[in-house]
Amino acid sequence: MTAPPTETPFPETEEPDDQRTAIAALGHELRTLVDATVTTAAPTEILHRMADEVRGLTGQLTGRRRRRAEIPAVDEFPGGVRMYSPVTGLGSPLAPPLRVAPDGDGVVGHCTLGIAHEGPPGYVHGGMSAMLLDELMGWACYAAKSPAMTVSLGMRYRRPVPVETPLRVHARVTGTEDRKAFVTGSISTEETPSVPLVTADAVFVSPGPGRARALFPST
Numbered sequence: 102m103t104a105p106p107t108e109t110p111f112p113e114t115e116e117p118d119d120q121r122t123a124i125a126a127l128g129h130e131l132r133t134l135v136d137a138t139v140t141t142a143a144p145t146e147i148l149h150r151m152a153d154e155v156r157g158l159t160g161q162l163t164g165r166r167r168r169r170a171e172i173p174a175v176d177e178f179p180g181g182v183r184m185y186s187p188v189t190g191l192g193s194p195l196a197p198p199l200r201v202a203p204d205g206d207g208v209v210g211h212c213t214l215g216i217a218h219e220g221p222p223g224y225v226h227g228g229m230s231a232m233l234l235d236e237l238m239g240w241a242c243y244a245a246k247s248p249a250m251t252v253s254l255g256m257r258y259r260r261p262v263p264v265e266t267p268l269r270v271h272a273r274v275t276g277t278e279d280r281k282a283f284v285t286g287s288i289s290t291e292e293t294p295s296v297p298l299v300t301a302d303a304v305f306v307s308p309g310p311g312r313a314r315a316l317f318p319s320t
């Protein structure tokens with residue numbers, strides 16, 4: 102018999118690593134479900150049945166983990182793991198997820214986007230490209246020891262970005278001025294990294310201490 106769902110998904114006695122493993126496993130299955138949902142040719146009857154079954158599954162995810170702006174216990178903020186980030190979060194059904202690593206004087210991200218992230222048929226939605234770059238440019242600021250928020254983001258879409266193709270995203274800080282960081286980024290395919298499909302220029306600003314406390318009271 103299946104145990105009844107608990108009201109609190111992760112009791113305090115559970116280890117963060119065990120929680121992250123479980124969160125990532127569910128995130129993976131949900132991303133697979135999202136992909137199957139947007140590519141299926143199943144008949145209407147099956148779609149109705151799936152809707153009922155998914156409603157039943159959703160009902161098992163009981164409790165509410167946090168208030169707005171509260172940082173989940175499994176996260177490290179700023180600059181660390183964020184399980185539910187829509188870009189890097191292994192627990193997010195929305196995330197590709199982008200895998201980030203240091204790269205020379207900047208950072209590099211790797212991911213493959215699916216049909217769920219499509220804009221023009223066969224190609225990535227421009228908003229997704231902006232999201233990948235915005236996030237990775239934020240990581241570049243953190244890597245340059247100035248955690249900051251985007252205040253302006255300029256995109257240049259040079260060539261369409263293909264879906265279902267391994268991608269390489271790069272970002273680096275090119276200069277700083279007081280609390281401002283000037284950042285550039287690009288997206289290319291892994292196969293042809295020297296040809297940028299999308300490039301971006303952004304300005305990031307580190308919130309002053311008072312503003313940071315007001316924005317992120319849980320830190």
Ligand SMILES: CCCCCCCCCCCCCC(=O)SCCNC(=O)CCNC(=O)[C@H](O)C(C)(C)COP(=O)(O)OP(=O)(O)OC[C@H]1O[C@@H](n2cnc3c(N)ncnc32)[C@H](O)[C@@H]1OP(=O)(O)O
Nearest residue numbers: 179235236239248249250251252253304306308309312313
């Ligand atoms: C603890 C901190 C953690 C942060 C980590 C976040 C991780 C996020 C994860 C990654 C997620 C991915 C990323 C995301 O999605 S970040 C989410 C999207 N971005 C936002 O929501 C940011 C909204 N903006 C703000 O809240 C404030 O502007 C902040 C808090 C950033 C600064 O407000 P604060 O009151 O502190 O500062 P200030 O207003 O005195 O401005 C300071 C300086 O900046 C200059 N300036 C302002 N705007 C612009 C502009 N458009 N172009 C050029 N310059 C501009 C301004 O003239 C001044 O310069 P100067 O006149 O002194 O020379």
